Amino acid sequence: MAGTPSVGNSVLARIAVGVLAVAGALATGHLVAGIVGPNASPLLAVGNTAIDLTPSAVKDFAVRTFGTYDKLVLLGGMGLVLLTVGVVAGLMSRKSPLPGVILALLLGGLGIAAVFSRPDLAFVAVLAPVASLVTGVLVFHVFKTSSVPGRRQFLLLSAGVVAAGVGGQLLAARDVSTSRAAVGDLTPATPTPPIPQDADFGTPRFITSNRDFYRVDTALTVPQLRAEDYVLRIHGWVDREVVLRFADIRRLPLVERTITMTCVSNEVGGPYLSTSNFIGVPLRDILADAGVKPDADQLFSTSVDGWTAGTPLADILDRGLLAIGMNGEPLPIEHGFPARMVVPGLYGFVSATKWVVDMELTTFADKQSYWLKRGWAQRAPIKTQSRIDSPAGFARVPAGKVQITGTAWAQTRGIAKVEVRFDNGPWVPARLAAEVNVDTWRMWRAELDLSPGLYTVECRATDKTGYTQPEQRVPPIPDGATGWHSTIFTVEG
Ligand SMILES: Nc1nc2c(c(=O)[nH]1)N[C@H]1C(S)=C(S)[C@@H](COP(=O)(O)O)O[C@H]1N2
Ligand SMILES: [Mo]
Numbered sequence: 001m002a003g004t005p006s007v008g009n010s011v012l013a014r015i016a017v018g019v020l021a022v023a024g025a026l027a028t029g030h031l032v033a034g035i036v037g038p039n040a041s042p043l044l045a046v047g048n049t050a051i052d053l054t055p056s057a058v059k060d061f062a063v064r065t066f067g068t069y070d071k072l073v074l075l076g077g078m079g080l081v082l083l084t085v086g087v088v089a090g091l092m093s094r095k096s097p098l099p100g101v102i103l104a105l106l107l108g109g110l111g112i113a114a115v116f117s118r119p120d121l122a123f124v125a126v127l128a129p130v131a132s133l134v135t136g137v138l139v140f141h142v143f144k145t146s147s148v149p150g151r152r153q154f155l156l157l158s159a160g161v162v163a164a165g166v167g168g169q170l171l172a173a174r175d176v177s178t179s180r181a182a183v184g185d186l187t188p189a190t191p192t193p194p195i196p197q198d199a200d201f202g203t204p205r206f207i208t209s210n211r212d213f214y215r216v217d218t219a220l221t222v223p224q225l226r227a228e229d230y231v232l233r234i235h236g237w238v239d240r241e242v243v244l245r246f247a248d249i250r251r252l253p254l255v256e257r258t259i260t261m262t263c264v265s266n267e268v269g270g271p272y273l274s275t276s277n278f279i280g281v282p283l284r285d286i287l288a289d290a291g292v293k294p295d296a297d298q299l300f301s302t303s304v305d306g307w308t309a310g311t312p313l314a315d316i317l318d319r320g321l322l323a324i325g326m327n328g329e330p331l332p333i334e335h336g337f338p339a340r341m342v343v344p345g346l347y348g349f350v351s352a353t354k355w356v357v358d359m360e361l362t363t364f365a366d367k368q369s370y371w372l373k374r375g376w377a378q379r380a381p382i383k384t385q386s387r388i389d390s391p392a393g394f395a396r397v398p399a400g401k402v403q404i405t406g407t408a409w410a411q412t413r414g415i416a417k418v419e420v421r422f423d424n425g426p427w428v429p430a431r432l433a434a435e436v437n438v439d440t441w442r443m444w445r446a447e448l449d450l451s452p453g454l455y456t457v458e459c460r461a462t463d464k465t466g467y468t469q470p471e472q473r474v475p476p477i478p479d480g481a482t483g484w485h486s487t488i489f490t491v492e493g
Contacts, residue, residue, distance in 0.1 A: 011091065014090045014091050014093065014094060015087050015090050015091065016090070016154055017090045017093065017100070017139065017140065017143045018083075018086035018087040018088070018089050018090020018091065018093075018100070019083060019086055019087060019090070020139055020143075020154070020157055020158070020161070021086055021089070021090070021100060021103075021104065021135075021136050021139035021140050022082050022083055022085070022086030022107075022136070023083070023086075023158075023161045024135045024136070024139055024157065024160075024161045024164075025042075025104065025107070025108070025132040025133070025135045025136035025139070026041075026042065026043055026079075026082070026132060026165070027160075027161045027162070027164035027165040027168070028131045028132055028134075028135040028164050029041055029042040029043075029111065029128045029129055029131050029132030029135075029168075030042075030043070030128075030164065030165050030168035030169070031131070031164040031165070031167050031168040031171070032127050032128040032131040032168070033125070033128035033168055033172065034167065034168035034169070034170070034171025034172045035171060036122075036124045036125050036127050036128055037122060037124070037125040037128070037224075038168075038171075038172035038221065038224045039118060039125075039221065039223065039224070039305070040115050040118075040125035040126070040127075040128035040129070041128060041168065041172075041221075042107075042108075042110075042111030042114070042115075042128060042129045042132045043075060043078060043079065043082075044075075044220050044221050045111060045114035045115045045118055045128075045129070046078065046110055046111060046114040047071075047074055047075055047078055047220045048114070048118060048218075048219070048220045048305070049114045049117050049118065050074070050078075051071075051074070051218055051220060052218070052306070056374040056375050056376075056477075060477070071220050071221075074220070075220065082107070085103060085107075086103070089102075089103040089140070090140075093140055097140040097141045097143075100136070100137075100139075100140030100141075101136075101137050101140050101141060103136070103140075104133055104135075104136025104137045104139075104140060105133065105137070107132075107133075107136065108129055108130070108132055108133025108134075108136060108137075109133070111128070111129030111132055111133070112126055112129045112130065112133070114129070115128065115129050118305075118306065172221075172224055173224075175224065175226055176224040176225065176226055176333055176337065177333070179226040179227045179228060179338075180227070180330050180333060180337055180338075182227070183227055183246075183250075183324075183330040183338070184330075185328055185329065186250075186254065186279045186324065186325035186328060186329065186330060187254070187328075188254040188255055188256035188279050188325075189253040189254055189255070190253070190254070190255040190256065191256045192256040192257055192258045192277050193436075195207060195258065195436055196434045196436070198433055198434045199433050199434045199435075199436050199443065200433060200443045201405050201433060201443055201445050203389060203390065203405070204389060204407070206275060206436065206440075206441075206443070207258075207275055207276065207277065207327065208274035208275050208276060209327070210276070210326050210327055210329060210332050210335070211332075212274070213274040213276060213326070213332075213335060214261075214263065214271060214272045214273065214274045215334055215335065216263045216265065216272060216348060217307070217334075217354060218305075218307055218370070219305050219307070222333050222334045223303070223304050223305045223354075223355045224333070225304050225337065225338060225355050225357075226338075227246040227247075227330075227337075227338040228246070230245060230246040230338045230339065230357070231243060231244070231245055231357065232244045232245075232249070232322075232339065232356065232357055232358070232359065233357065233358050233359070234286065234287070234290050234359045234360075234361070235358075235359075235360055235361070236296065236300070236359075236360035236361035236362045237292065237293040237295055237296040237361040237362060238287075238290035238291055238292055238293060238361050239290065239291030239293070240289075240290060240291060241290070242286065242289050242290045244286070246324070246338050246339065249280075249281060249322065249324055249339060250324065252281045252285070252286075253281075254279050254280065254281060254324075254325070255279070255280065255281070255282060255321075256277050256278065256279045256325075257277070257278050257280075257321060257342075257344070257439070258275065258276075258277050258278075258436055258437060258439070258440050259275065259276065259278055259321075259342055259344045259411075259439050259440065260273060260274070260275040260344075260409055260411060260439065260440045260441040261273065261274060261275075261276070261342065261348055261352060262347060262348070262382050262385075262409065262411070263347060263348050263349070264347035264348070264349050264350075264376065264377075264380055264476055264479065264480045265349075265476045265477075266476065266480075266481065267475075267476060267481055268385070268387075268473065268481050268482070268483045268484070268485050269387050269388070269485040269486075269487075270387075270481075273407075273409065273441065275440055275441055276326045276327055277326070277327050277328070278321055278323040278325065278326060278342050279323065279324060279325030279326070279328070280321045280322050280323035280324050280325065280339075280342070281321070281322050281324075282319075282320070282321060282322075283299075283316050283317070283320035283321065283322055283341070284316075284317050284318075284320070286322060287316070287317065287361075290361070292313065292317075292361050293361070295363065296313055296361040296362060296363060297312065297313050297314075297363050297364055298310050298311065298312065298313060298361075298362050298363055298364045298366075298367065299311045299312075299313050299316045299320070299359055299360075299361060300359070300360045300361075300362050300367045300369065301341055301353040301356050301358065301359050301360075302353070302356070302357060302358040302359075302360075303353050303354055303355045303356055303357065304355040304356075304357045305355060307353065307354075307370050308353070308369040308370045309341070309349060309350055309351060309352070309353045309369050309370065309371075310350060310364060310367065310368070310369035310372060310378065311341070311343060311346065311350055311351045312379065313361070315343050315345070315346055315351070316343060319343060319344055319345070319412075319439075320341060320342075320343045320351075321341065321342045321343070322339055322340075322341060322356070323336070323339065323340050323341070323342045324338060324339050331354075335354060336353075336354030336355050336356070337355070338355075339355075339356055340352065340353060340354040340355065340356055341353045341356055344411050344412060344439035345381055345382055345411040345412035345413075345439065346380060346381060346382065347380040347381075347382055347479075347480060349370075349371045349376060349380065350369070350371075350377075350378075350379070350380045364378060375477065375478060376477060376478045376479070377478040377479035379479070380479045380480065381412070382409070382410070382411045382412075382480065383410075383469070383479075383480045383481075383482060384408075384409070384410035384413065384415075384461055384462070384463040384467055384468075384469045385408065385409055385410070385461065385469060385481075385482075386406060386407065386408035386409075386418055386444075386459045386460060386461035386469065386484075386485060387406050387407045387408070387459070387485050388404060388405075388406040388420075388457060388459050388485050388486070388487045389405050389406045389407060390403070390404070390405050390406075391404070391487065391489040392487070392489075393487050393488060393489070394488060394489065394490070395489045395490070396489070396490045396491075396492050397489060397490070397491055397492065398491075398492055399450065399451065399452050399491050399492060399493065400449065400450075401447050401448070401449055402447070402448055402449075402450045402491060403445060403446075403447050404420055404430070404445065404446045404447075404448070404457055404459075405443065405444065405445045405446075406418070406430075406443070406444055406445075406459055406485075407441045407442070407443055407444070408441065408442050408443075408444055408459075408461035409440070409441040409442065409461075410438075410461065410463035410464070410467075411438070411439045411440070412438060412439060413438060413463040413464050413465050413467075414435065414437075414438030414442075414463060414464040415432065415435070415442040415461055415462075415463060415464070416462050416463060416464045416466070417429060417432075417461065417462040418430040418432060418442075418444040418459060418460070418461045418462075419459065419460055419461075419462075420446045420457055420458065420459045421457070421458055422448070422450070422455050422456065422457050423455060423456055424456075427460070428446065428448075429446075430444040430445060430446040430459070431444065431445050431446065431447075432444050433445070438464070444459075450491045451491065452491050452492060452493035453490070453491055454488065454489075454490050455488065455489055455490070455491060456486055456487070456488050457486065457487050457488075457489070458484045458485065458486040459484065459485055459486075460484050469482060469483075469484065470482055470483070471483065471484050
């Protein structure tokens with residue numbers, strides 16, 4: 001046979017076998033994961049483990065460079081590497097399937113190890129990487145012992161691979177959206193007061209739509225947790241453990257609160273803040289049932305995906321919310337369905353655990369949360385800040401009266417004053433929109449007659465304690481950025 005120019009030995013055919021093995025393995029794993037637990041999909045399990053093991057500096061770089069697409073880039077990169085390895089193994093498996101089989105065993109083993117390391121996966125989840133491993137081995141083995149695929153066979157198998165992948169995706173999404181739809185509208189017993197007309201100037205709107213609400217989390221794909229399966233355990237330094245299911249929470253008197261959430265990684269002028277009417281139960285009420293022992297000073301919360309946050313108990317008891325709704329609807333899946341925490345005035349990384357399933361009453365001395373271990377602060381109240389929303393950077397506006405609009409926030413303290421200045425000139429006060437409550441952002445607007453030219457406008461806010469945000473720029477790590485936001489624009493002649 002050696003040297004015979006048959007299809008069976010062509011380089012292209014060997015490459016096809018390698019690609020088919022890798023793609024087939026990933027797709028069958030994804031399909032099985034659709035049934036046993038979406039995050040068991042080998043690519044995702046390995047990717048999520050990689051994210052948790054990645055040094056913070058690399059993670060920061062990835063987020064800065066790829067923004068919201070950082071996870072797609074990671075998944076795509078992993079896929080490319082796997083395909084390349086598959087191609088190499090395909091080429092090497094010319095005489096014997098052994099290189100391919102070894103590759104399948106190694107990668108399958110990696111998937112199995114990753115699944116075991118994920119806190120959100122049950123034992124059955126291991127079936128997903130096992131399915132991948134078996135598929136990989138079979139593809140290499142079958143195509144060596146019989147013959148490599150003909151074109152027709154290859155097309156059929158490729159179609160099968162795509163169908164398995166898409167099927168897995170549909171299965172994963174089906175369950176939880178059905179569960180969320182079944183929850184229906186949420187009507188709070190104590191609604192938030194209506195938002196006054198003059199709370200915003202049009203853009204951005206005072207209430208952020210659920211779709212536009214910023215999103216930040218470490219999850220490679222959104223954790224899929226059905227309301228029916230949801231269990232929240234409250235334990236640690238309590239008189240008695242409390243276990244709440246979703247139905248239990250829903251039956252409690254629901255309150256609604258208008259709150260502006262902010263991410264600590266928001267740069268000066270950045271987009272990571274949004275406002276919503278959150279519906280839920282005050283954590284104070286839930287913790288009263290558990291009876292918190294006096295020694296506890298931290299509420300250590302854990303998400304179904306293993307992410308953790310440590311929140312000062314005092315803030316939790318004062319104004320912490322176990323939220324199940326946003327703007328009248330159940331929480332969107334990517335914002336923590338079926339339940340999350342929200343604590344106004346604290347950055348999300350120390351307070352806003354999504355898909356929260358465990359709350360342990362403990363001390364800061366005893367337990368360290370996810371980002372604390374990675375160099376971020378333990379205490380992280382939201383800093384007084386302001387942002388210019390229009391004109392946009394480098395915009396050209398007509399001469400005459402020029403409108404500068406923006407946003408300011410100092411959750412729990414409230415905004416007292418916002419000022420703007422042009423080209424280092426004197427500070428002039430902006431007009432503030434109606435205040436909704438001290439836990440929300442406040443819109444502002446300044447109108448000035450400007451002659452044609454290039455302008456730099458800056459803004460700064462003062463909160464109700466009399467504190468004015470400082471000029472000095474500090475980066476987000478470890479406890480939030482500071483500095484005045486500025487924008488350059490042109491007034492046309
Ligand atoms: N499970 C989980 N919850 C999480 C996070 C996370 O990575 N995983 N990120 C936190 C951070 S840093 C922020 S700012 C908020 C963002 O909430 P949002 O995505 O609903 O805006 O969620 C918090 N809750
Ligand atoms: Mo955040």
